[in-house]
Amino acid sequence: MVDFHQTKDFFHIPDGLTYLCGNSLGPLPRDLPAALTSQLSAEWGEMIIGGWNNAGWMNLSEKIGNRIGRFIGAPKDTTIMGDTLSIKIFQALGAALKLNPKRKIILTDNSNFPSDIYIAQGLTAFLNQGYKVKLVNPEEIINEMNDQVATMLLTEVDYKTGIRHDLVELTTKAKLEGIVTIWDLAHSIGAVPVNVQKADIDFAVGCTYKYLNGGPGSPAFIYTNPKLLTQIQSPITGWLGHANPFQFSLDYEPASTINRLIVGTPPVIGLSVLDFALGIWEGITVEDVHDKSMQLSEKFIDGIKSHCPTIKVISPENPVDRGSHVALEHPEGYAIVKFLIENSVICDFREPDNIRFGIAPLYNDAADIQRAVEVLTMAMEYQPWKYEHYQSRNFVT
Amino acid sequence: MVDFHQTKDFFHIPDGLTYLCGNSLGPLPRDLPAALTSQLSAEWGEMIIGGWNNAGWMNLSEKIGNRIGRFIGAPKDTTIMGDTLSIKIFQALGAALKLNPKRKIILTDNSNFPSDIYIAQGLTAFLNQGYKVKLVNPEEIINEMNDQVATMLLTEVDYKTGIRHDLVELTTKAKLEGIVTIWDLAHSIGAVPVNVQKADIDFAVGCTYKYLNGGPGSPAFIYTNPKLLTQIQSPITGWLGHANPFQFSLDYEPASTINRLIVGTPPVIGLSVLDFALGIWEGITVEDVHDKSMQLSEKFIDGIKSHCPTIKVISPENPVDRGSHVALEHPEGYAIVKFLIENSVICDFREPDNIRFGIAPLYNDAADIQRAVEVLTMAMEYQPWKYEHYQSRNFVT
Numbered sequence: 175m176v177d178f179h180q181t182k183d184f185f186h187i188p189d190g191l192t193y194l195c196g197n198s199l200g201p202l203p204r205d206l207p208a209a210l211t212s213q214l215s216a217e218w219g220e221m222i223i224g225g226w227n228n229a230g231w232m233n234l235s236e237k238i239g240n241r242i243g244r245f246i247g248a249p250k251d252t253t254i255m256g257d258t259l260s261i262k263i264f265q266a267l268g269a270a271l272k273l274n275p276k277r278k279i280i281l282t283d284n285s286n287f288p289s290d291i292y293i294a295q296g297l298t299a300f301l302n303q304g305y306k307v308k309l310v311n312p313e314e315i316i317n318e319m320n321d322q323v324a325t326m327l328l329t330e331v332d333y334k335t336g337i338r339h340d341l342v343e344l345t346t347k348a349k350l351e352g353i354v355t356i357w358d359l360a361h362s363i364g365a366v367p368v369n370v371q372k373a374d375i376d377f378a379v380g381c382t383y384k385y386l387n388g389g390p391g392s393p394a395f396i397y398t399n400p401k402l403l404t405q406i407q408s409p410i411t412g413w414l415g416h417a418n419p420f421q422f423s424l425d426y427e428p429a430s431t432i433n434r435l436i437v438g439t440p441p442v443i444g445l446s447v448l449d450f451a452l453g454i455w456e457g458i459t460v461e462d463v464h465d466k467s468m469q470l471s472e473k474f475i476d477g478i479k480s481h482c483p484t485i486k487v488i489s490p491e492n493p494v495d496r497g498s499h500v501a502l503e504h505p506e507g508y509a510i511v512k513f514l515i516e517n518s519v520i521c522d523f524r525e526p527d528n529i530r531f532g533i534a535p536l537y538n539d540a541a542d543i544q545r546a547v548e549v550l551t552m553a554m555e556y557q558p559w560k561y562e563h564y565q566s567r568n569f570v571t
Numbered sequence: 572m573v574d575f576h577q578t579k580d581f582f583h584i585p586d587g588l589t590y591l592c593g594n595s596l597g598p599l600p601r602d603l604p605a606a607l608t609s610q611l612s613a614e615w616g617e618m619i620i621g622g623w624n625n626a627g628w629m630n631l632s633e634k635i636g637n638r639i640g641r642f643i644g645a646p647k648d649t650t651i652m653g654d655t656l657s658i659k660i661f662q663a664l665g666a667a668l669k670l671n672p673k674r675k676i677i678l679t680d681n682s683n684f685p686s687d688i689y690i691a692q693g694l695t696a697f698l699n700q701g702y703k704v705k706l707v708n709p710e711e712i713i714n715e716m717n718d719q720v721a722t723m724l725l726t727e728v729d730y731k732t733g734i735r736h737d738l739v740e741l742t743t744k745a746k747l748e749g750i751v752t753i754w755d756l757a758h759s760i761g762a763v764p765v766n767v768q769k770a771d772i773d774f775a776v777g778c779t780y781k782y783l784n785g786g787p788g789s790p791a792f793i794y795t796n797p798k799l800l801t802q803i804q805s806p807i808t809g810w811l812g813h814a815n816p817f818q819f820s821l822d823y824e825p826a827s828t829i830n831r832l833i834v835g836t837p838p839v840i841g842l843s844v845l846d847f848a849l850g851i852w853e854g855i856t857v858e859d860v861h862d863k864s865m866q867l868s869e870k871f872i873d874g875i876k877s878h879c880p881t882i883k884v885i886s887p888e889n890p891v892d893r894g895s896h897v898a899l900e901h902p903e904g905y906a907i908v909k910f911l912i913e914n915s916v917i918c919d920f921r922e923p924d925n926i927r928f929g930i931a932p933l934y935n936d937a938a939d940i941q942r943a944v945e946v947l948t949m950a951m952e953y954q955p956w957k958y959e960h961y962q963s964r965n966f967v968t
Contacts, residue, residue, distance in 0.1 A: 438655025
């Protein structure tokens with residue numbers, strides 16, 4: 175039994191703040207700044223260039239890849255860190271098209287995160303070889319799989335609604351149709367149980383700054399099915415993906431390991447921060463966190479239904495059908511979010527009318543849920559959208 | 572007149588160490604750990620998700636891009652940060668091929684940094700449309716420019732020998748031939764004066780962990796000639812390169828600014844570290860640093876010639892023809908480097924017989940040069956290659 179009171183104490187949550195935005199950015203691990211200071215001084219400070227060997231910097235991408243792998247049921251040495259999620263999607267898509275050279279369609283849904291769609295659009299435009307991005311409604315994906323589809327790129331948990339695709343069912347169908355599967359687990363990792371190996375998916379990618387608390391812009395990950403490893407041709411062939419990078423040969427020869435998906439020099443400081451943040455998970459499973467998250471989200475949805483009946487809950491009723499955030503819909507969503515934030519309940523807004531509350535049991539508890547319901551109830555009474563103050567927008571929403 | 576005694580004090584150099592490896596990784600700015608701790612606490616800690624707006628995280632790539640731009644003579648808003656150098660090369664190469672659609676050759680030299688070559692090889696293999704990487708000797712580049720060449724990718728300062736291409740001459744010739752120019756300034760920025768605008772080059776890219784001291788794996792930069800800005804089609808079209816990323820539209824529309832070369836979420840912590848490191852340069856120009864570097868390297872070369880006549884200096888005699896490192900050649904280079912490092916003179920080795928000494932006047936002085944010559948002289952007497960101890964290798968050299 176995990177003591178979530180204890181895990182909450184590992185984070186710095188400013189006094190009086192109800193932070194329900196971990197689906198966007200996890201909070202600062204409390205002891206991280208001090209630990210990072212010591213580490214920077216001991217490694218970069220004392221070893222300087224020697225840190226590549228002596229502080230293990232050159233193996234950080236693999237080491238942390240393996241720590242990340244355990245969240246998604248990946249076997250050892252099949253997950254590697256680096257770059258951003260968009261880059262990792264580009265690599266996976268590029269490799270997938272090469273694995274399925276006679277097919278021209280990239281299948282995805284119109285509820286996918288825009289960057290996933292943009293990367294696919296940019297890649298097909300760049301290739302200019304008749305590839306097409308097919309964008310359908312999420313529920314139509316299952317009927318759109320056929321022998322024209324080279325690869326299917328889906329985000330398991332919808333970034334807006336929280337609706338969770340049936341990863342196992344869709345992957346099984348895709349395999350029958352000979353489609354290479356790419357799952358974006360940005361809103362899954364550290365939130366809902368996923369087993370990439372059991373589901374036999376081909377590629378998984380994700381970011382680490384949401385439920386894994388790696389900090390703003392922390393490095394991304396990519397998993398590859400070990401069956402495919404030696405066949406994968408990454409479009410981006412940087413030196414650290416080479417079989418022998420320090421031979422400095424003039425011909426690219428991909429590593430025979432997951433390292434072939436590394437591109438350039440690893441972002442050591444970002445990786446070190448993430449490494450520290452992952453330490454909080456020692457002894458905790460995603461299942462523990464997911465159980466607690468379902469409890470809290472049930473409580474939240476019940477509260478909304480009782481106290482704010484004019485707000486529509488758009489996340490699924492059945493908790494296993496949603497990720498770890500709850501999405502509400504209201505035509506005045508932006509003003510409501512601004513009111514909530516100014517009353518120290520941190521959530522976020524997504525166009526056009528979507529209000530998201532991330533629930534991360536490592537630091538969220540029943541009191542947070544209660545406070546969020548209270549302030550939402552106040553908002554419904556106060557009707558902030560009637561005031562200009564609540565309508566003016568920030569750049570990042 | 573810059574007081575280089577003062578700038579040396581901005582860095583942490585371990586006691587007794589002669590650090591001549593800034594061409595690979597600059598040392599830790601002394602006050603960085605404390606500053607980073609405060610910043611992490613004040614921004615990620617207190618603002619959490621609010622940091623994107625309130626701490627300016629979303630504009631960091633542009634803000635630091637402009638700070639970097641001043642090192643290379645780039646006008647405002649033509650340089651942007653992100654990812655790694657290999658990714659930025661991929662973007663520039665991809666865009667260059669689209670700018671010159673009838674030509675099939677990527678011209679580069681066999682002395683270029685391997686990752687540059689690998690990226691070009693991977694890109695042409697991925698496109699599979701008859702593109703070819705033409706690899707020639709550095710001195711043959713000028714004669715290989717013709718109307719078959721789509722783009723020329725060169726590193727201004729050779730990572731091994733320190734030989735500096737004539738950027739202005741080669742760019743001028745390339746323009747006459749209608750070739751899109753891409754200059755890798757990894758070993759130039761913060762070391763030798765470059766003016767991308769006067770030279771009218773098309774793309775410049777580089778890393779920031781060498782002479783700019785951004786830390787291991789710090790973010791890369793890319794500059795684009797403003798004339799080309801709105802024509803550039805990046806192969807990697809992530810959400811933060813979109814004209815309106817927070818509209819979350821389903822169609823990619825590139826930003827009309829240099830932001831179109833941003834891909835994913837910016838690595839905020841890495842950028843913040845770099846931002847701090849750049850502060851050391853306030854009031855100092857690259858010309859100041861280059862003048863001092865030429866003085867010190869002259870002294871070093873003179874010392875080698877006098878005291879170690881069996882070691883060959885392979886960097887050019889004329890200081891303006893080389894970058895800020897001096898390369899020596901000796902068949903027992905690896906053992907010599909190991910001996911030097913174990914005697915606290917930090918330099919590095921590159922296959923097969925290359926010994927590199929980076930000279931960074933922000934923290935290197937005449938005493939460092941004298942000590943390096945002394946220990947090299949000792950090495951020539953001691954002949955460490957006769958002992959097995961000096962032959963066993965580390966992974967990162």
